[in-house]
Amino acid sequence: MFHVHLTDQVKAKLKSAYTLPAVISGGFTSELQPLDMCINNPFKYKVRKQWNLWMVDGPRETTKAGNLQCPGLAVVCN
Secondary structure, eight states: OOGGGGSHHHHHHHHHTTOOOOOOOTTOHHHHOHHIIIIIHHHHHHHHHHHHHHHHHSOOOBOTTSOBOOOOHHHHHO
């Protein structure tokens, strides 16, 4: 029920693609989106846990202004 999905502009775009929207009320994720519950949530949890470990102990570099620099692709993949 993300409010942006209910705007006239989005509804018109869906209609032009011959698509009917289905508004799913809150609280039904576990019944109607099983992949979100079984795969996405555990994956996001593990990624968040690794990110937090990297933020605490990982090798970090800073920009010239002293801001934390984003980790490189190799760090993210590891």
